[in-house]
Amino acid sequence: DIQMTQSPSSLSASVGGRVTITCRASQSISTYLNWFQQKPGKAPKLLIYDASSLQNGVPSRYSGSGSGTDFTLTISSLQPEDFATYYCQESYSALWTFGQGTKVDI
Amino acid sequence: EVQLVESGGGLVQPGGSLRLSCAASGFSLSSYWMYWVRQVPGQGLVCVSRIKSDGSITDYADSVKGRFTISRDNAKNTLYLQMNSLRFEDTAVYYCVRFGALAGTGDYWGQGTLVTVSS
Numbered sequence: 014d015i016q017m018t019q020s021p022s023s024l025s026a027s028v029g030g031r032v033t034i035t036c037r038a039s040q041s042i043s044t045y046l047n048w049f050q051q052k053p054g055k056a057p058k059l060l061i062y063d064a065s066s067l068q069n070g071v072p073s074r075y076s077g078s079g080s081g082t083d084f085t086l087t088i089s090s091l092q093p094e095d096f097a098t099y100y101c102q103e104s105y106s107a108l109w110t111f112g113q114g115t116k117v118d119i
Numbered sequence: 120e121v122q123l124v125e126s127g128g129g130l131v132q133p134g135g136s137l138r139l140s141c142a143a144s145g146f147s148l149s150s151y152w153m154y155w156v157r158q159v160p161g162q163g164l165v166c167v168s169r170i171k172s173d174g175s176i177t178d179y180a181d182s183v184k185g186r187f188t189i190s191r192d193n194a195k196n197t198l199y200l201q202m203n204s205l206r207f208e209d210t211a212v213y214y215c216v217r218f219g220a221l222a223g224t225g226d227y228w229g230q231g232t233l234v235t236v237s238s
Contacts, residue, residue: 047224056214056228063223100164104224107178111164
């Protein structure tokens with residue numbers, strides 16, 4: 014099974030600040046890497062798919078990069094609505110594996 | 120508008136059974152692979168099962184294999200998860216997820232239904 018490791022597990026940031034979250038896969042997954050945002054009591058929301066493609070309707074301050082085993086999610090200018098937990102997910106396998114999550118708060 | 124609405128969660132004793140349903144609207148279920156993903160409150164996301172658009176292929180996580188059965192009724196635009204021999208560790212919010220071909224992952228998620236296994 015593929016293991017996904019995110020770092021950090023939590024971070025504090027300010028509105029307007031830049032945030033970077035990393036995700037590492039235990040084996041090469043090409044660009045089968047996706048990023049989700051989850052707010053308390055809500056379902057996850059797809060932000061980035063195929064490592065760097067922005068899902069429809071997602072603000073351009075979100076970006077993703079990477080391939081193989083190492084990936085990054087960047088939020089260029091944090092907005093109040095961006096405080097949430099972020100998960101990476103590999104879609105290389107039949108049944109997806111998610112990272113453990115990164116909580117972004119103030 | 121695409122919508123996925125889960126139902127059927129609740130409180131059940133260990134060893135009991137529940138059937139979750141996911142009613143799809145705004146798209147034709149018959150064209151999509153579908154998944155169930157669960158989340159223990161306060162913890163991470165775990166993919167437990169998937170089913171091909173025509174129901175001919177199913178996959179299960181080892182933790183639920185032999186106990187859970189995924190199925191679908193495309194005529195009713197509904198996905199199911201039959202859960203038998205429930206354990207304490209099956210307590211979670213269960214999400215129904217559509218596999219979007221363009222995104223290559225789950226592009227639409229239901230709101231989730233809570234399953235609590237407790238004596």
